[in-house]
Amino acid sequence: MPDPAAKPVRTIALMNQKGGVGKTTTTVNLGAAIARLGRRVLIVDLDPQAHATLHLGASAAPDRPTVYDLLLDPTVPLSDVVRPVNGGLWLVPAETDLAAAETELADASDRRARLRSALEAAQGDYDYILIDCPPSLGLLTINGLSAAREVFIPMQAHFLALQGVSKLLETVGLVAGAANPRLRVTGVILCMHDANTMHSREVVDDLEAFFDAARTQEPPPPWKGARVYRPAIRRNIKLAECPSFGQTIFDYAPGCPGAADYLELAEHIVAEWDEMLGRLGVSVPEAGSRPREAPLPAPLPPIVTVAPIDSRRAEAGA
Ligand code: ADP
Numbered sequence: 001m002p003d004p005a006a007k008p009v010r011t012i013a014l015m016n017q018k019g020g021v022g023k024t025t026t027t028v029n030l031g032a033a034i035a036r037l038g039r040r041v042l043i044v045d046l047d048p049q050a051h052a053t054l055h056l057g058a059s060a061a062p063d064r065p066t067v068y069d070l071l072l073d074p075t076v077p078l079s080d081v082v083r084p085v086n087g088g089l090w091l092v093p094a095e096t097d098l099a100a101a102e103t104e105l106a107d108a109s110d111r112r113a114r115l116r117s118a119l120e121a122a123q124g125d126y127d128y129i130l131i132d133c134p135p136s137l138g139l140l141t142i143n144g145l146s147a148a149r150e151v152f153i154p155m156q157a158h159f160l161a162l163q164g165v166s167k168l169l170e171t172v173g174l175v176a177g178a179a180n181p182r183l184r185v186t187g188v189i190l191c192m193h194d195a196n197t198m199h200s201r202e203v204v205d206d207l208e209a210f211f212d213a214a215r216t217q218e219p220p221p222p223w224k225g226a227r228v229y230r231p232a233i234r235r236n237i238k239l240a241e242c243p244s245f246g247q248t249i250f251d252y253a254p255g256c257p258g259a260a261d262y263l264e265l266a267e268h269i270v271a272e273w274d275e276m277l278g279r280l281g282v283s284v285p286e287a288g289s290r291p292r293e294a295p296l297p298a299p300l301p302p303i304v305t306v307a308p309i310d311s312r313r314a315e316a317g318a
């Protein structure tokens with residue numbers, strides 16, 4: 001039974017097919033930061049490595065269902081899988097058995113949309129859903145992209161990372177074209193950032209030039225309007241330490257630069273969404289007064305092909 005007072009949920013896939021770029025660190029700590037700002041956050045661990053689950057101190061519980069059960073068996077209710085973490089933060093945990101889901105789902109006609117269907121039950125219960133995608137462009141990531149409305153790309157500002165972004169955007173474009181036309185890339189989150197090197201500044205300039213060029217591109221690609229988020233998340237050893245304690249940075253070292261960066265980023269991300277809801281006439285402060293279905297911007301037409309970043313820049317005369 002729909003709840004007419006439910007708030008619209010902002011569903012974001014954190015995606016990058018490269019491992020070790022900061023996806024899980026960002027999902028967990030940005031999620032915790034958004035929860036500290038009074039929003040209800042559900043983290044979905046979609047990576048068979050289960051790093052987000054471990055980071056949140058939710059160890060495997062043999063008889064409890066996980067995201068694997070949610071994907072494999074559409075009769076498993078989301079509420080059976082969600083575990084409360086702490087104030088304002090909930091988790092759909094993963095275990096290593098999730099790796100088998102890609103092959104076990106291969107013949108299912110709705111294999112790309114299993115997560116999307118499962119999360120439909122979350123409408124109204126959360127303000128944000130953050131999906132920690134695995135470091136691949138396989139079926140699990142496609143489930144994340146089909147379920148999400150937005151994509152955040154955590155990355156490190158290295159030249160080679162730009163090539164990876166091009167491949168990643170191609171996948172986003174394909175999923176948007178085939179299954180989820182409202183999918184948008186909202187922005188890049190710079191992780192383990194060292195703002196003082198010439199190299200990282202050049203990479204950030206390149207990325208911004210690429211996103212700027214997309215503003216006038218026809219047909220508009222799903223990354224039209226995407227930006228490089230500020231602040232960048234500085235390299236901070238406390239962020240690397242806290243997963244082994246099963247704690248977010250706000251529990252482990254709330255005064256460190258890593259906590260400050262994620263909190264400031266969360267303030268920005270929450271403010272931009274509140275502003276968007278405000279523009280659409282959805283009142284933000286009173287939870288009970290929001291309509292269930294807030295009007296959302298019109299979908300963009302799907303894109304067809306994606307040239308690599310370098311050739312786009314060449315075309316644009318950059
Ligand atoms: P991914 O999920 O993309 O594979 P992780 O979030 O697991 O990447 O990050 C890779 C490694 O880098 C982890 O050991 C993590 O603790 C560490 N790390 C992530 N962000 C930072 C940071 N800002 N400063 C220092 N270490 C970081």
Ligand code: MG
Nearest residue numbers: 023024047051
């Ligand atoms: Mg990870």
